[in-house]
Amino acid sequence: MTTYDFTGRTAVVTGGSRGIGYATAALLAASGADVILTARDAARADDAARTITDSLPDSAGSVTGTAAHAADPAAARAVCDTAVDTTGRLDILVNNAGTNPAYGPVTDQDPALVAKVFEINTTAPAVWTAAALAAGLGTVGTGAVVNIASIGALTMEDGIGVYNASKAALVHLTRQMARELGPRVRVNSVCPGVVRTRLSEALWRDHEDTVTAVTPLARIGEPSDIADAVAFLAAPSTSWITGANLVVDGGQLVGTVGH
């Protein structure tokens, strides 16, 4: 068993076929939750669900993979409805799917690409939360939404300003939703630092030592580091935490000072 006990609870994790979403789906299921993970690609979602299931004991929760684009409100509704239809409840929504295709100065961007970044990183978490509410999130016990933002939301960086602005907006949106959805649903965010995943490869592959050098805890993050923070914020034991933002970065935000 893990530190957490989500037995009898149901969770939806967007972008769960690899990286942080995969680790989160695996930890929630290992802790007893029935999990639906999504990805754009059905085969990748299915494979991930099967791999997680094969790695877990019989006492773990179930894991199902389904294709659902984060920007598709109908898909959001279908996934959340399915969660309630198959398990009778929906307790946890992890808005994890994210994208970062717009590089360079913010004044030198294709507006359509900027709109896409905000659609996936900022609007989609609100759309999925609305779908989860409509399906019944938090009607059996308190619901928990955890949004995956980034330490880029809290600092300035060259090259990925559009992405960082979309994540800063997500942190603000988290606080706004916490205000609007209590006491039925708690809403919190996590700001990861550089984590070893495909999305962030440009930030660590070939120069992991450089990142480690400005990280007080002397390593880059692993997806499981973020999964743990998500489970913490979704757990019944944090029932008085809402509107919070948890930085999980090995100290990278403070470590960059002076460099």
Ligand SMILES: NC(=O)c1ccc[n+]([C@@H]2O[C@H](COP(=O)([O-])OP(=O)(O)OC[C@H]3O[C@@H](n4cnc5c(N)ncnc54)[C@H](OP(=O)(O)O)[C@@H]3O)[C@@H](O)[C@H]2O)c1
């Ligand atoms: N890695 C880091 O250093 C880091 C740091 C700060 C924040 N984050 C945030 O953490 C979250 C997870 O990122 P990651 O690093 O784990 O990325 P990743 O390893 O690239 O995984 C992304 C996951 O999301 C799915 N996905 C991508 N676009 C999607 C869409 N439009 N609709 C539905 N699913 C989609 C992918 O599957 P398909 O390709 O099959 O759709 C995959 O399962 C993101 O919000 C990211 O911004 C990451």
